[in-house]
Amino acid sequence: MQIDATSSAEYVHLNLHTGQAVEVAAQSEVATEWHIAFRRFNVMLNGGTSGPGDVAGALVAAQDDFYDDNNTPITSRFTNATADSERPVLMAEIAEPGADDWIRDSVTTVLSGTSATDGGWYLYNPADGTMLPNPDRGWLLRSGEGNSYARMRMTELTFDTRSGRGVEHFRFEFDLQPAGVGQFTGQAAFEGLIPPGGGEVCFDFDADLIVACSGTDWDLKLGFLGRSFYLRSNGGVSGEGSGAAFGPFDWAQLATYTSATMDPGGTxxxxxYVPDSSSGVFSEHPWYAYNLAGQHRLWPNYRVYLVDTDRGDDAAPRYALQITGYYSDAGVSGHPRIRYRPVPATQ
Structure with a gap:
């Protein structure tokens, strides 16, 4: 089947049981009847951060022969492959993925660190379960309105993850670059707490106020939910605004900046700035290669993904899915072609 996913703003949501598109009246977070969605070449599943479902995916046919030892696409392999030649890959017997192979969609943000102990703006001590601020790391942040900027870092944090007291205190400090101004001219501070039950707190650095986590007023969100402790900017998949972030930087370097829109060398x-985005099995294991032989086109690699429509239900239908094209018969981009088949859980 072919999907008209030409919109750069809206996803087309598909129910794999019926093979029909699903109208999602508001944001995808409020709809459970869809399983997979397409926007141009982007693909997301209804689970994790992309929706309220529990849909997950696993790569089950990597098509390694489409790439050389350096993971560089082999042009001739891509250009000679066809939907017919790669159909046996879809129809082949599928080995059951391991538990760690299943991927739910998640938020990717530059407002993060490199490991479980280095969260970027905080440091975690696994010996005693405490989290401490990391004032040696900083970021540049664009506001939800998209017309002002700030330099920021966390300077204070009291959070014993094993005490059951929640986030007892936090503080982020900002140097502000208001709309229409080319350099930092003021300061603001975002501080507060999050109770043991968790929650999210949002800050408008232009107003120097904690505000509701809706609309475009908020610029930075701090959240503590379950085992997750995170920051979000108000843009991309995380908000309705035009917010984004750039970094991380060593604070010693970032402290030399006088502007959030021009570095000290004049660049x-x-x-x-990068808005928050959604990451999942289709972004971790892309279904295409681009710009082969100097042609600005997408070529499918005919990888096969196993989509489990409800990871919490062993009886939920599962489908092997393959993306076989991206262009309409008239050569218009944004028309992904997919085919899929049911796969028993015990195969």
């Missing part, structure tokens, strides 16, 4: 920075 413009506005184009380097």
């Amino acid at each position: 413009p920075l506005a184009g380097l």
Whole structure:
């Protein structure tokens, strides 16, 4: 089947049981009847951070022969492959993925660290379960309105993860670059607590106020839910605004900046800000290669993904899915072609 996913703003949501598109009246977070969604070449599943379902995916046919030992696409392999030649890959017997092979969609943000103990803006001590601020790391942040900026870091944190007292205190400090201004001219501070039951707190650095986590007013969100402790900017998959972030930086370096839109050497920075995005099996294991032989096109690699429509239900239908194209018969991009088949859980 072929999907018209030409919109750059809206996803097309598909129910794999019926093979029909599903109208999602509001954001995908409120709809459970869809399993997979497409927007241009982007693909997401209804689970994790992309929706309220428990859909997950696993790569079951990697098509390694499409790539050389350096993971560089082999042009001739891509250009000679066809939907017919790669159909046996979809129809082949599938080995059951391991528990760690299943991937739910998650948020990717530059407001993070490199490991479980280095969260970027905090440091975790597994010996006693405490989290401490990391004032040696900083970021540049664009506001939810998209017209002002700030330099930020965490300077205070009291959070004993084993005490049951929640986040007892936190503080982020900001140097502000208001709308229409080319350098830092003021300061703000975001501080507060999150109770033991968890929650989210949002801050408007222009107003120097804690605000509701809705609309475009908020610029930075701090959340503590379950085992997750996170920051979000108000843009991309995390909010309705135009917010984004750039970093991380060593604070000693970032402290030399006088502007969030121009580095000390005079290089413009506005184009380097990155909004929060969604990551999943289709982004960790892309279904295509681009710009082969100098042609600005997408070529499918005919990988096969196993989609479990409800990881919490052993009886839920599962499907082997393959993306076989991206262009309409008239050559218009944004028309992914997919095919899929049911796969018993015991195969």
